Amino acid sequence: xxxxxxxxxxxxxxxxxxxxxxxxxxxxxIGEGYTAAQANSALARNPGSVGTIFKSMLVGQAIAESASIxxxxxxxxxxxxxxxxxxxxxxxxxxxxxxxxxxxxxxxGVGSGFxxxxxxxxxxxxxxxxxxxxxxxxxxxxxxxxxSIxxxxxSFILIFSDFxxxxxxxxxxxxxGAGFASGLxxxxxGxxxxxxxxxxxxxxxxxxxxxxxxxxxxxxxxxxTQTPAILGLLVSFILIFKKFTATDAIAPGMAxxxxGLCMGIxxxxxGxxxxxxxxxGVRWIARNPAFTGTLTRTMLVGMAVAESTAIYSMVIALxxxxxx
Amino acid sequence: MAIEGADxxxxxxxxGAGISMGLxxxxxGxxxxxxAAKACExxxxxPQEAGLLTRTMLVGQAVSESTGxxxxxxxxLLLFVV
Numbered sequence: 240x241x242x243x244x245x246x247x248x249x250x251x252x253x254x255x256x257x258x259x260x261x262x263x264x265x266x267x268x269i270g271e272g273y274t275a276a277q278a279n280s281a282l283a284r285n286p287g288s289v290g291t292i293f294k295s296m297l298v299g300q301a302i303a304e305s306a307s308i309x310x311x312x313x314x315x316x317x318x319x320x321x322x323x324x325x326x327x328x329x330x331x332x333x334x335x336x337x338x339x340x341x342x343x344x345x346x347x348g349v350g351s352g353f354x355x356x357x358x359x360x361x362x363x364x365x366x367x368x369x370x371x372x373x374x375x376x377x378x379x380x381x382x383x384x385x386x387s388i389x390x391x392x393x394s395f396i397l398i399f400s401d402f403x404x405x406x407x408x409x410x411x412x413x414x415x416g417a418g419f420a421s422g423l424x425x426x427x428x429g430x431x432x433x434x435x436x437x438x439x440x441x442x443x444x445x446x447x448x449x450x451x452x453x454x455x456x457x458x459x460x461x462x463x464t465q466t467p468a469i470l471g472l473l474v475s476f477i478l479i480f481k482k483f484t485a486t487d488a489i490a491p492g493m494a495x496x497x498x499g500l501c502m503g504i505x506x507x508x509x510g511x512x513x514x515x516x517x518x519x520g521v522r523w524i525a526r527n528p529a530f531t532g533t534l535t536r537t538m539l540v541g542m543a544v545a546e547s548t549a550i551y552s553m554v555i556a557l558x559x560x561x562x563x
Numbered sequence: 564m565a566i567e568g569a570d571x572x573x574x575x576x577x578x579g580a581g582i583s584m585g586l587x588x589x590x591x592g593x594x595x596x597x598x599a600a601k602a603c604e605x606x607x608x609x610p611q612e613a614g615l616l617t618r619t620m621l622v623g624q625a626v627s628e629s630t631g632x633x634x635x636x637x638x639x640l641l642l643f644v645v
Contacts, residue, residue, distance in 0.1 A: 427592070467592075489566055490573035497581025501638075504585030512596025519600025523607025530610040534603055537617045541599020544624045548588035548631040555584040555638045559577060563642055 248322050251330040255337025256317035259394075262341030263310020263348075266429070270303040270352025277356030281363030291369045292359050295376065299355020302380040306347035306387040306429075313340045313394045320398075328402040331411035335418030336397035339475070342422030342503075343390020346429020346510070347383050354379040354436035361444025368447050375443055375454055379436025382461045386425030386432070386468040386510075393421035393475050406485030412492035413483065416499020417475035420556070423503030424471020424510075431464040431514020438518035442525020449528040456524050456535055460517025463542050467506035467513070467549040474502040474556050481560065498559035505552025512545035580641040587634020594627040 278296035282289060317337060322329060358376035362369045397414060439457035443450050478499055483491070520538030524531050602620035606613045 431596075488570045488573075490570050490577060493574035494577040497578045499581075500578075501581035501585040504582070505588035508589030508592025509596075510592070512592035512594065512599075515593070515596035516599030516603070519603035523603050527607045527610065530606065530613075533610055533613045534606055537606055537613065537620065538599065538603050540617065541595065541602060541620060541624065544621070544628070545592050545595040545599065547595075547628060548591045548634075551631060551635045552584050552588045555580060555635070555642075558639075558642060559581060563577060 244324065244327060247327065247330045248324050248333070251333040252317045252320070252322060255333045256314040257337070258334070259310045259317065259337040259341040260314040263307050263314075263344035266345035266348025267303050267307035268348070270348045270350065270433070271300040273352040274299045274303065274355040274359065278359040281359045285363040285366070288362055288366045291362050291366065295358050295362055295369070295373055296355065298373070299351070299358065299376060299380060302377070302384070303348055303351035303355065305384055306344040306351070309387055309391045310340045310344045313337065313391070313398070316398060325403045326405070327407050328405055328410045328414065331414040332397045332400070332402055335414045336394040338415070338418035339390045339397065339422040340387070340394040342419070343387050343393075343425035346426035347387035348429070350383040350429040350431070350433025350436075351380040353433035354383070354440050357437040357440035361440050365444045365447065368444055371447070371450055372440055372443055375440055375457070376436070378454070379432075379439060379457060379461065382458070382465070383429055383432040383436060385465055386429040389468055389472045390421050390425045393417060393472065396479060400479070406483055408486050409483040409491045409495055412496040413478040413481070416496045417478040418499070419503040420471045420478065420499040421475040421503070423500075424506035425468045427507040427510020428465050428468035429510070431510045431512070431517075432461045434514040435460045435464060435517045435521055438522040439525070442522055446525050446528070449525045452528050452531045453521060453525045456531070456538075457521050459535070460513075460521060460538065460542070463539075464510060464513045464517060466546060467510040470549055470553050471502050471506045474498060474553065477560060494559045494563055498556040501552050501559065502556040506549050509546050509549035513542045516541040516545055576641045576645055580638040583634050583641065584638040587631055591628050591631035595624040598623045598627060
């Protein structure tokens with residue numbers, strides 16, 4: 240039984256909205272739960288600091304929540320907009336938009352919970368450093384949100400662009416691939432950025448004198464940890480904005496979908512790994528600030544090596560888009 | 564629209580290449596990150612041996628990289644040879 244275009248658009252919008260909010264709820268819930276667990280642990284050790292610890296837990300959880308609020312916004316837009324499309328490409332665009340923010344919110348949600356938890360523990364241990372810990376937590380958590388913002392941008396472009404002129408056959412796969420590249424690519428960098436910020440909050444509480452070096456190196460580490468998500472965003476932009484020639488064959492479309500999956504999945508490991516590498520560097524700079532230079536050098540070399548497989552994934556994705 | 568056999572085979576090869584490189588990149592990324600984190604820990608404890616520790620870290624990471632390179636080779640084979 241054939242269905243008309245408008246029916247398929249509704250199907251894609253509702254399915255996309257469900258995917259966006261379903262996947263998008265995973266990360267924030269885990270991150271906030273972790274923060275609450277750490278806050279309880281800190282309160283058990285130091286019940287006197289209940290005011291600062293409780294406040295810091297709530298602020299940290301609010302930031303972790305933002306990733307899933309992005310997913311909620313996209314889900315609402317998909318559920319309640321009237322899409323008047325003239326092409327079947329929009330079906331793939333709406334599904335891709337839901338996948339992008341759904342996967343993209345996982346990493347940032349989990350990641351933002353780590354610095355908030357470490358800040359709560361630190362305030363229990365070192366109440367005098369509460370102000371500095373809050374600042375550091377806010378900076379660290381804010382940087383953790385950037386991968387989910389990349390995914391949000393991709394979702395908005397996929398929802399609001401006009402795809403009526405592009406050829407249906409390869410373009411449907413390109414738009415789904417763009418959703419996967421941007422969404423899956425944000426998972427590793429989101430969690431990795433959180434691991435770095437957690438190490439820095441822990442380090443400041445342990446050794447307050449090292450605060451300047453620790454915050455600087457945390458920002459450096461987090462910035463490099465974002466690169467896999469940026470590669471994912473780059474590949475998804477190429478997939479959205481490149482001009483394709485119409486075809487009847489299935490292989491060109493599969494190449495584009497595969498490019499998106501390759502970059503998206505391939506960015507998870509390096510993002511996470513760079514975060515772990517950088518967290519080791521930041522943690523030990525806090526304990527041994529005299530050797531900041533030596534530690535930063537080894538940390539950067541280690542992160543560069545961890546980045547390599549993300550670069551391989553990008554190369555294969557670009558070959559799939561431009562060569563085969 | 565009938566899908567031809569050769570077209571379907573090409574499509575599967577492209578999809579396989581992407582999945583091979585994508586999944587294959589996860590392990591080395593995480594593993595190399597752990598190696599680097601532990602190297603930083605070791606240098607923090609014993610900064611005099613920074614050179615030796617960085618060298619050992621790089622050798623360990625190179626070994627950990629190997630499965631990523633296998634994935635890359637398989638992806639390139641799927642794209643250009645089979």
